[in-house]
Amino acid sequence: MSDEVKRRPLGGEDRGRLHLAVDDLTWTWARTLAGLGEGEAPLTPYDAGHGDECTQAVRLARLTVLKHLAGYVDLLTEQDAVSALDHGAGVEEVAEALGITRQAVTKRWGHVRQGERVAVVISRRNRVREHADDPRGRVGEVGGDAQYDNDRGQWPVGRTVRAKARYAVVAVDGTVRRVYEIAPDSWEEAGPRLWRFAAVGDRALTAEEIDAAYRAGQLPLRPGDACPTRIGGAYRPHWF
Incomplete structure (x- = not known):
């Protein structure tokens, strides 16, 4: 069996599914932090028809969730970039995956690959x-x-x-x-x-x-x- 793994780009349909999954996750946690119970996580904005206090509580709770996720995403990005380079990925491949320049990858993670041996x-x-x-x-x-x-x-x-x-x-x-x-x-x-x-x-x-x-x-x-x-x-x- 070959050890080669096929990787495909994140297309428009995939992005839509990913966004829905993130919405589902963040609304569920927002409801929990706002004291409304987990229930069914809404997939549409929670503002309409719920009153100022409820809307405010859920939106502020979701901001807390999103802020935490942003930091966690940064941590995962660091771990995965280092691991990919450590396991043989090229600087160009990491740059392409992140949508940044080769120079940016080298500046941030160039220490991982210190030679060709x-x-x-x-x-x-x-x-x-x-x-x-x-x-x-x-x-x-x-x-x-x-x-x-x-x-x-x-x-x-x-x-x-x-x-x-x-x-x-x-x-x-x-x-x-x-x-x-x-x-x-x-x-x-x-x-x-x-x-x-x-x-x-x-x-x-x-x-x-x-x-x-x-x-x-x-x-x-x-x-x-x-x-x-x-x-x-x-x-x-x-x-x-």
Whole structure:
């Protein structure tokens, strides 16, 4: 199964449905905050035939709801722009999605993409979990011979990262612990949009190999470096 996802533009009919959904949501909360009960949220303005006090209460309540949503939309915009860039989207694609210039995207979020190289980063807690839906059965810091299979997949790695990444970095409780060199053309599908890599020699790199790659600028992190987990799961790409 291909991991490519088709994205379509927000057309006029879609915009109309979206606007109705937002109206429905905001009127419901306005009625609640105004003390009128949730009831059926009106899809048309609430002014007509309800008296000054009622209209005033609901409109002011809706302003409060809209103000909160505006701030929340800004937060979601920040999170999604950073995540899209972090997962391989281009500056031009983010600019197109937001309807702003490429320069504006670069000014606000240019720090996310600091280079054209990328490493696969797996960041987890120091624990073991039973996972009935995972063929590995036990996942996490299982130790021993099974640790390699746990580290190498299954992860939602996109096509661009699979093509570019040369190393996989494993961090535990916020600190890098292991590094693998990804064998060329070794990615295999482990589930819908989930992928598994194979390491060169089916092993983690030695300290000497890691230091050599780091000094050559091919590796952004090495054991002992801080590597906190980011929102969205254990896997993330690290551009450098």
